[in-house]
Amino acid sequence: MDTGQANVHRQNGVALWRQIADRIRASIANGDYDATGKVPPEFTLAAQFGVNRHTVRSALAALAQEGIVRSVQGRGTLIERKERLNFPITRRTRFSEGIGDQAREKEGLLLHSAQEPASTDLSARLRIPEGTPVIRLETLRKADHRPVSRSTTWFPADRFGGIEEAYSKSGSITVAFRMLGLSDYLRVSTEVTATHADGADLADLQLSPGAIILIARALNTDTEGVPVQYAVSRFPADMVQFTIEN
Amino acid sequence: MDTGQANVHRQNGVALWRQIADRIRASIANGDYDATGKVPPEFTLAAQFGVNRHTVRSALAALAQEGIVRSVQGRGTLIERKERLNFPITRRTRFSEGIGDQAREKEGLLLHSAQEPASTDLSARLRIPEGTPVIRLETLRKADHRPVSRSTTWFPADRFGGIEEAYSKSGSITVAFRMLGLSDYLRVSTEVTATHADGADLADLQLSPGAIILIARALNTDTEGVPVQYAVSRFPADMVQFTIEN
DNA sequence: TATGGTTGTCTATATTAATAGACATTTTGG
DNA sequence: CCAAAATGTCTATTAATATAGACAACCATA
Numbered sequence: 001m002d003t004g005q006a007n008v009h010r011q012n013g014v015a016l017w018r019q020i021a022d023r024i025r026a027s028i029a030n031g032d033y034d035a036t037g038k039v040p041p042e043f044t045l046a047a048q049f050g051v052n053r054h055t056v057r058s059a060l061a062a063l064a065q066e067g068i069v070r071s072v073q074g075r076g077t078l079i080e081r082k083e084r085l086n087f088p089i090t091r092r093t094r095f096s097e098g099i100g101d102q103a104r105e106k107e108g109l110l111l112h113s114a115q116e117p118a119s120t121d122l123s124a125r126l127r128i129p130e131g132t133p134v135i136r137l138e139t140l141r142k143a144d145h146r147p148v149s150r151s152t153t154w155f156p157a158d159r160f161g162g163i164e165e166a167y168s169k170s171g172s173i174t175v176a177f178r179m180l181g182l183s184d185y186l187r188v189s190t191e192v193t194a195t196h197a198d199g200a201d202l203a204d205l206q207l208s209p210g211a212i213i214l215i216a217r218a219l220n221t222d223t224e225g226v227p228v229q230y231a232v233s234r235f236p237a238d239m240v241q242f243t244i245e246n
Numbered sequence: 247m248d249t250g251q252a253n254v255h256r257q258n259g260v261a262l263w264r265q266i267a268d269r270i271r272a273s274i275a276n277g278d279y280d281a282t283g284k285v286p287p288e289f290t291l292a293a294q295f296g297v298n299r300h301t302v303r304s305a306l307a308a309l310a311q312e313g314i315v316r317s318v319q320g321r322g323t324l325i326e327r328k329e330r331l332n333f334p335i336t337r338r339t340r341f342s343e344g345i346g347d348q349a350r351e352k353e354g355l356l357l358h359s360a361q362e363p364a365s366t367d368l369s370a371r372l373r374i375p376e377g378t379p380v381i382r383l384e385t386l387r388k389a390d391h392r393p394v395s396r397s398t399t400w401f402p403a404d405r406f407g408g409i410e411e412a413y414s415k416s417g418s419i420t421v422a423f424r425m426l427g428l429s430d431y432l433r434v435s436t437e438v439t440a441t442h443a444d445g446a447d448l449a450d451l452q453l454s455p456g457a458i459i460l461i462a463r464a465l466n467t468d469t470e471g472v473p474v475q476y477a478v479s480r481f482p483a484d485m486v487q488f489t490i491e492n
Numbered sequence: 493t494a495t496g497g498t499t500g501t502c503t504a505t506a507t508t509a510a511t512a513g514a515c516a517t518t519t520t521g522g
Numbered sequence: 523c524c525a526a527a528a529t530g531t532c533t534a535t536t537a538a539t540a541t542a543g544a545c546a547a548c549c550a551t552a
Contacts, residue, residue: 012264013260013261013263013264013267013308013509014259014260014261014264014442015259015260015261015538015539015540016539016540017259017539017540018258018259018260019442021259022441022442026441041497041498041499042498042499043497043498051540051541052540052541052542053541053542054540054541054542055539055540055541057499057500058539058540060499062259071498071499071500072498072499072548072549073498073499073500073547073548073549074497074498074499074547074548074549074550075497075498075499075548075549075550076497076498076499076549077498077499086437089490188491189489189490189491190489190490191332191487191488191489191490192438192460192487192488192489192490193460193483193486193487193488194440194458194459194460194483195268195272195458195483195484196260196265196268196458212440212441212442212458213440214438214439214440237439237440237441238441240439241437241438241439242437242438242439243435243436243437243438244335244435244436244437244438244490245434245435259539261508261509261510261538262509262510263509263510287527287528287529288528288529289527289528297510297511298510298511298512299511299512300510300511300512301509301510301511303529303530304509304510306529317528317529317530318518318519318528318529319517319518319519319528319529319530320517320518320519320520320527320528320529321518321519321520321527321528321529322519322527322528322529323528323529
């Protein structure tokens with residue numbers, strides 16, 4: 001669709017090798033090299049981007065570090081991994097079902113949980129008085145053993161006491177809710193923004209610096225419209241896209 | 247909500263000053279400095295990020311270049327501009343109404359138009375035979391004289407001949423559709439991804455290199471469900487967020 | 493098995509990014 | 523008006539980034 005044959009820029013605070021790495025990563029995700037299963041030769045890429053071959057090699061080294069490509073002397077640079085998960089955002093958005101069969105193994109890990117008073121912002125979103133106790137879960141989700149999202153999520157403590165255990169056991173919010181007597185819930189709003197990955201993202205999501213993060217801030221309610229969960233989730237932008245079906 | 251007190255990273259291909267500029271820009275957009283209307287002193291920022299004061303100065307110089315801050319000797323670094331437009335994505339998403347009163351002046355510019363045969367991908371999305379003529383519009387949207395999106399959008403040529411003129415005159419897709427006899431249309435799907443800004447983005451959207459772009463790929467149909475428009479729009483991520491209300 | 497295409501490694505050099513320190517200049521507020 | 527708190531400017535040094543060229547090592551295949 002978009003050719004994207006824009007050239008690479010100097011003196012912008014982003015090293016050439018990183019810009020090139022980002023471009024190649026995007027091309028791979030886009031399926032541009034599917035015919036061969038290989039990235040074009042270093043020589044060709046260097047000419048294409050108008051840089052020295054060594055600069056391209058730096059870019060490929062970075063991608064190899066991420067596990068996306070593997071260079072083999074004499075053969076070329078092979079594509080190892082190529083994925084972009086699609087997350088449908090609907091009134092009935094659920095993480096695990098959303099992935100569907102895009103991944104064989106799905107995992108939900110509880111990194112940390114705590115009880116705390118609701119901040120001003122949070123209390124407004126959950127429609128509870130400021131300072132009301134809420135349970136905060138820090139979770140990491142994986143698909144086929146690759147981390148795909150890092151979430152911070154809050155629940156009213158009075159209604160969902162013990163949800164940390166329920167989630168820890170089941171690895172699923174949907175199941176945890178069910179264990180606590182909430183059989184159904186609805187996504188009422190989702191805000192989507194994007195930013196550069198910070199240190200925590202790099203560590204948790206196993207990204208390389210300079211990566212882009214998609215952020216979704218979501219509010220779920222029960223069928224009566226009473227807020228039950230507010231979540232801020234961070235996804236690696238090169239692995240994930242959101243789809244909103246109306 | 248998220249404190250974001252992650253530190254800055256070295257040797258990642260992204261210059262420290264750029265990482266710091268991005269962080270400060272985000273803090274400004276987030277309203278962190280609203281109390282004073284000023285960015286903290288260079289000394290303080292340097293300590294906060296663990297870098298030399300000169301490095302912070304480079305970051306602030308970049309933000310000044312973007313018109314976001316203005317440094318005044320003796321006083322400090324004043325915040326000039328602070329905006330993040332919100333775009334609701336619903337079944338009845340329209341650009342101009344979506345912005346609503348978030349901007350006083352709204353503009354839609356036609357950069358270029360052409361007629362071309364539909365590609366494989368496009369024909370599938372618009373549900374027309376491959377190669378069927380489509381009209382492509384390249385548009386730029388502004389709010390209060392600042393560019394907020396750069397779109398490429400396609401229409402079936404047989405049904406919407408002359409839409410380039412209609413858009414050019416009105417600066418609005420909604421109005422252009424109406425001029426061609428389509429009084430109503432619906433957003434059926436939107437895909438959201440993010441990437442680094444490329445050269446064209448930098449030029450068209452007046453961004454500084456390294457900026458992040460939110461990409462929305464949208465399909466609109468008439469009330470009968472027949473596709474009438476497919477659009478790929480690019481938004482500066484630090485100025486825009488999407489909201490999906492279910 | 494020879495050859496062309498490809499990645500791996502090495503040396504050298506120039507430019508950019510980052511640190512460090514000192515001091516000048518300007519504004520604000522007591 | 524003075525002092526504190528800012529930003530502005532200058533010099534010097536080190537580390538990271540990028541270019542350039544040459545050649546070795548390896549793989550596929552004709």
